[in-house]
Amino acid sequence: MVPEPQTRISNRALVVWRISGVITSLFSWIIGGGLVTLGVLFDWPVWIITALIILIVIFSYLITFFFPKLRWKRWRYEVREQEIELQRGVFIMKRTLIPMVRVQHVDTQQGPLLRKYQLSTVMISTAATVHEIPALEMDEAEELRRSISRLARVADEDV
Amino acid sequence: MSDPKRLHPIAAMINMLRQLKELIVPILFFTVFGSRGNEIVFYYIAVGGGLVLVLLTGVLSWYRFTYRVEEGELRIEHGLFVRKKRYIPFERIQSLDITEGILQRAFGLVKMKVETAGGSKTENAEAVLTAIKKEEARQIHDFLVSVKNSKRRDEFEEEVIPISESIIYRLSLGDLLLLASTSGGVGVVISAFVAFFFQFEEIIPHEKVYKEVEHFIANGVIFVSIVVFLGFLLAWVISVIGMMVKYANFTLKKVDQDLIITRGLLEKRQMTIPLKRIQAIRISENVLRQPLGRGAVYIESAGGSALNEEGSKVLVLPLIKKQDIAKTLEPFLEDYPFRPKFNKLPPRALSRYLVRGVVIVVPVAITVSYFFRPWGYISLLFILPSLIWSALKYKDAGWAIEKDFLVLRYRTFVKNTVLMRKEKVQSLTARKSFYQKKKRLATIEAVVKSGHSGSGGRVKDLEDRDVNNMYQWFSRDAHHKK
DSSP: OOOOOOOOOOTHHHHHHHHHHHHHHHHHHHHHHHHHHHHHTTOHHHHHHHHHHHHHHHHIIIIIIHHHHHHHOOEEEOSSSSSEEEEOOOSSEEEEEEEEGGEEEEEOOHHHHHHHEEEEEOOOEEESEEEEEEEHHHHHHHHHHHHHHHHHHHOOOOO | OSSSSETTTHHHHHHHHHHHHHHHHHHHHHHHHHHOOGGGHHHHHHHHHHHHHHHOOOOOOEEEEEEEEHHHHEEEEEEOOOOOOOOEGGGEEEEEEEEEEEHHHHHOOOOOEEEEOOOOOSSSSEEEEEEHHHHHHHHHHHHHHHHHHHHHHHHHHHOOOOOOOEEEOOOOOHHHHHHHTTHHHHHHHHHHHHHHHHHHTTOHHHHHHHHHHHHHHHHHHHHHHHHHHHHHHHHHHHHHHHHHHHTTTTTEEEETEEEEEEEEEEEEEEEEEEGGGEEEEEEEEEETTGTTTTTEEEEEEOOOOOBBBGGEEEEEEEEEEEHHHHHHTTTTTTTTOOOOBBBOGGGGGGHHHHHHHTTTTHHHHHHHHHHHHGGGGGGGGGGHHHHHHHHHHHOOOOOEEEETEEEEEEEEESSSEEEEGGEEEEEEEEEEEHHHHHTTEEEEEEEEEEEEEEEEEEEEEEEHHHHHHHHHHHHHHHHHHH
């Protein structure tokens, strides 16, 4: 087997993912709170209300603690002379090879949350697909962008 | 050939007709809602004014549209208020598509579409000459060929290579009939009918219809079935005729470094696929044709543009005996492995295929049976076919690596065999879920470019080791590392 890719993404990514997990679970609390209020007002069976609360708690835990951790642990990438390799996935492990000669262009992208933590996302486009490396340190992302464009420049013009 | 030329006047007419087609809806709207009492005069004025406007713009834009061949470029100038110029260097022209619509045919004209390498994202072709004389189309085509040849001469510093032309395949009448009668076109026609009737759903007087339907059903089940059957038969006949008109005289030729397809009875179409732009070859066998040992061959090409998907997945052999595919194409697409040695899935993958097949059907069927007794029990009948279908998927799946080619075979609704050259594969992904890992299985997915998006193949639950092999084969750096 091709040796596993080695480079990890920034561990600040974990913080960013947790924060967005908190935001998402806040929404679920608002919706869930509404439903529970409805339940109390209209005398729904107790088990429905209890199940609802338990579900929301589990969901919040998964999305703020469990998934970000696992996702970060699994995310690896490596930029080699002739190809880029990505490895990721929480439930399904995915490994992708992108030949350097097929890379068309590289973009970096940054939302407000990522900017605050000085991270950015690198998007690698081929003629048919787009691949994303999330949450790299900004200078690392810039360096990556530059080295990929340098390596990809030798690529054949023809698709 | 350097003086500016106009299109044949019939082009003005074709453009006007196209504009009128777009105006039909507003005109109908006016007719239905706007024509009452005194206002009818305004209505006529509005419609008349609209028609005159269409007529005028049609003639004027025809008048303003000129094209010429100058300094190795195709130069087009057009535009009513804003004058636009588009100069296309002949070196950049990828293909000339020539079609003959009914109107063009009546005057011995053709429509010529010029496509360039990128193909702009907003328009379906870089330039369209709606109606020109066949003779002129041929001149432009010859000029293009001579430009490309002189370029080649510069590269190799030798005499012009004589253009070789050979016919690869011609669709016989018997095969045309078979093609038309086994195509999926019936479904399209039926759904078009349904859509058409739903358009008028608002107008239908439901109560009256229901009464009539009641009466109708009272006439007996046999009568109803006959009517339904006749309806399907009619839809089928229409689709057969449509397909026959579309694919009549289908010919595949290789001219120099291009594949050229011509087809059509009323509207004659010609398509050019440069061999260099072939991304993958796809062999499809649908359920009706598979028992007859026939399949269709498509070429995934990098040509075409966002709106012109036809240019990206081109049908090159509409109907062919499976064992003839290799014999027919091998001489022209030399290195493609049309007879690969397929590796099958391991037996332990079967259970996963079966589970996937029923994971949605079974719960739905049980719920339906529970709530809609007794008729709901019919839904249980769907379980067996979906099991058989999954078993077929398992049986058909496979892969092969032959030198520089990856061949994937899988079934969605039709059985697909995709031949991909390593250089043309844009990305390769191996996936392994938790349960797959336990069974030492994995999924492989390869993407090639097709038009402006991706296409390719995905085979589920292969032997873990095989997926590793494919991954290794595709990796360009793995060998250095070890």
